[in-house]
Amino acid sequence: MARDRSGARIDMVKVMNAVLDELKWRGLMANSTDEAALAEHLDAGPVTFYVGFDPTAPSLHIGHLVQLLVARVLQRNGHRPLMLVGGSTGLIGDPKETGERVMNPKETVSGWVRSIQRQVSRFVDFAGENPARMVNNLDWTGELNTLDFLRDIGKHFPVNRMLARDVVRTRLEEGISYTEFSYVLLQSFDYQQLFRTYGCTLQFGGSDQWGNITAGVELLRRSDGAHVHALATPLLTKADGTKFGKTESGTVWLDPQLTSPYAFHQFFLNAEDAKVIDYLRVFSERPRAEIEDLARQTAEAPQLRAAQRALADDVTAMVHSPADRDAAVAAAAALFGRSELADLSAEVLSSVVQELKAPELAAAGELPSVVDVLERTGVVASRSAGRRAIAEGGAYVNNQRVTDPDARLREEDLLHGRYVVVRRGKRTVGAASVIRG
Structure with a gap:
């Protein structure tokens, strides 16, 4: 019997009836094999489900975060997660x-598998009455006999259906290897093994994985006569239709060594007014009433x-920590x-400086002039513009106004002995890292 945070028993029928409604309201459900x-x-009792992550990089990114949050919703409502990190499928690549x-x-x-397992483990509960379990598909494919795989799995996959997949059709003209062409067999085999071993009857993933996911459903129908389920989450986009989760500097990662908590926080802070409520429903666990109130505030005072x-x-505290959010x-x-x-x-200042793409300024003798720093950091377009900004009272070093156009940096201006932040006006900010020769 599931319990809420106060320890009271939960009426599972009422809760499970609400699961799909919550997923749909939060924008976490794009497709399902048969919603009814x-x-x-889900109403019939706790369901064991799985979601998979291939280790194609040392970290997950915010697109994967969507899947992790679906897992949280399902587990919070009494269902059992299998969190798969693809030690074998990661060797092949979708x-x-x-x-x-x-x-x-x-x-x-193998190293990426361990790293991603650590990340995944932070988002679901591995204790309690419906604990999560970590699984690795290398455990059942590592010693797999090729002939048995072709006889037992391959025979259930009509080639004409495999050729009809969108990604395969796109690649046919320029060529696609048999390795990537056959990836769908491996992912489907995962669903079969998890069904047989753990009674898993629900798989979900991103909508770009829908072909792979439904192939697993079909394999189980053909091989085991089983009726299992699948759902897919939508691809998140910005207002112009481009993919959400990319910046000028690249992907927004969950690993703080790849995307600092400061840069992570700034990414979400810069969300467009037109999309921010959509993102809140997906990425925040605030209740519906609070999100609707924030929607009203955005409409009235954007x-x-x-x-x-x-x-x-919310997202920074969840992915990193409340302390990282506060910093x-x-x-x-x-x-x-x-x-x-x-x-x-x-540490925090270093991440800020990195996010501002701060240049390194060599200083063998005296420290550089403020005008030089303003120009080198891109805060002003030229030395003359830097002198003009100082003369007009709009230039700052570490938030202190500079009044002398000939001023140079002082030792006490170097934060932590190295960094300096310059600003023009209220919003144009830059930083530099001073290297003493």
Whole structure:
């Protein structure tokens, strides 16, 4: 019997009837094999489900976060998660429309498996009455006999259906290897093994995986006579239709070594007004009433960016920690003169400087001039523009106004002995890292 946070027993019928409604309201459900049958299946009792992550990089990104949050919703409502990290499928790679994947060394993929398992484990509960379980498909494919695989699995896959998949049709003209062409067999085999071993009857993933997911459903129908279920989450986009989760500097990762908590917080803080409520429903666990109130505030006073602040705070605290969220908020405040830069730790300040693409300035003797720093950081377009900004009272070093056009940096201006932040006006900010020769 599931219990809520107070320890009271939950009426599972009422809860399970609400699961799909919550997923749909939060924008976490794009497709399902049979929604009515899935709802009935969820009503019938706790369901074991799985979601898979291939280790094609050392970290998951915010697109994967959508799947992790679906797993949280399902587990919170009494269902049992199997969190699969693909030690074998990661060696192959799902086919991409843009061309053949580069195969990574086995040792590299093995290290990525461990890294991603650590990330995944933070989002579901491995204790309690419906604990999550971590699984690795290398456990059942590593010693797989090729002839048995072709006889027992391959015979259930009509080639004409495999050729009809969108990604395969796209790649046929320029060529696709048998390795990537056959990826769908491996992912389907995962569903069969998890069904047989753990009684798993629901798989979900991104909508770009829908062909692979439904192939697993069909395999189980053909091989075991089983009726199992699948659902897919939508691809999140920005208002212009482009993919959400990319910045000028690249992918937004969950690993703080690849995307700092400050940069992560800033990414969500810059969400568009037109999409921020959609993102809140997906990425925040706030109740419906709070999100609807934030939608009202955004409509009435978008300049206050209340929804963006709530989104950035919630996601950063969940993916990193409340302390990292607080540090990111403090860094942004200090950067724009609302608090002291000197109060930021070296680690936080370093991430801010990195996000600002700070140049390194060599200083063998005396420190560079303020005008030089303003120009080198891109805060002004030229030295003359830098002198003009100082003369007009709009130039700052570490939030202190500079009044002398000939001023140079001082030793005490180097935060943590290295960093300096410059600003023109209220919003144009840059930073530099000074290297002493």
